[in-house]
Amino acid sequence: MTEQVAKYMAQNARIFCVSLSDSVVRSGELNEVSGEPLSILGKLEAFACCIAALQKNERASVIVHLSLAGVGSYSATADRDGIVRGRPEEGTSSEDTLEVTLQLPIRGNYTGVVTGHGLDDLVATYFSQSLQIASACRVFESNGAFFCIVAEQLPGVSCDLEGLCAAASESLPQGEIPVGFEFLESMPFRFGCTCSRAALMRFVDSLSEADRADLAEDGRIITYCNACGKKYTFEL
Numbered sequence: 001m002t003e004q005v006a007k008y009m010a011q012n013a014r015i016f017c018v019s020l021s022d023s024v025v026r027s028g029e030l031n032e033v034s035g036e037p038l039s040i041l042g043k044l045e046a047f048a049c050c051i052a053a054l055q056k057n058e059r060a061s062v063i064v065h066l067s068l069a070g071v072g073s074y075s076a077t078a079d080r081d082g083i084v085r086g087r088p089e090e091g092t093s094s095e096d097t098l099e100v101t102l103q104l105p106i107r108g109n110y111t112g113v114v115t116g117h118g119l120d121d122l123v124a125t126y127f128s129q130s131l132q133i134a135s136a137c138r139v140f141e142s143n144g145a146f147f148c149i150v151a152e153q154l155p156g157v158s159c160d161l162e163g164l165c166a167a168a169s170e171s172l173p174q175g176e177i178p179v180g181f182e183f184l185e186s187m188p189f190r191f192g193c194t195c196s197r198a199a200l201m202r203f204v205d206s207l208s209e210a211d212r213a214d215l216a217e218d219g220r221i222i223t224y225c226n227a228c229g230k231k232y233t234f235e236l
């Protein structure tokens with residue numbers, strides 16, 4: 001039921017439902033976050049997976065940065081092939097912002113930024129500005145799982161997208177498929193990252209002697225992956 005994106009048809013709309021739990025727990029453990037910050041991170045990771053699932057290119061990646069004024073900043077990365085990670089970031093901006101970068105092979109990167117009030121509003125604004133068709137969306141937490149649900153209009157007869165999104169949000173977290181929904185397919189997501197000790201080692205090796213000395217403490221350099229937060233320690 002969780003760690004996946006499930007796709008449905010209902011009326012003349014396509015519905016995507018991302019549900020995550022274990023992968024968010026893993027992010028929480030790696031970055032030592034819990035409570036409300038973990039809830040925000042979980043919803044952001046579900047949103048990133050949803051944007052990734054909407055991409056046609058199987059090698060696409062999505063990086064999202066969220067800053068909530070006076071609350072905190074977070075990032076999440078989702079790969080179209082089903083891998084997700086996220087972490088809290090330093091600092092906050094003076095207004096709530098959501099930055100979404102699509103990394104598309106050959107075509108390059110596309111970044112969109114929206115401002116608003118709170119995560120729900122930012123996500124709704126992003127979808128309405130970035131999808132070229134009408135849509136409705138929800139991001140929420142239910143019983144320790146994190147959801148992002150999007151209903152997008154298909155060409156032709158227009159339908160009640162808000163109603164479909166509400167029905168999906170009510171039933172799918174309970175494991176029930178709403179009346180009138182047809183299941184199409186699902187795709188798994190799991191926690192993971194492309195970082196490696198070798199890549200971080202190359203970074204440390206690229207530093208000048210002086211920079212290395214600056215960063216070193218007790219004869220070792222401690223660095224963290226900026227996508228998943230994993231800690232790497234290098235003895236000098």
Ligand SMILES: [Zn+2]
Nearest residue numbers: 193195225228
């Ligand atoms: Zn990593």
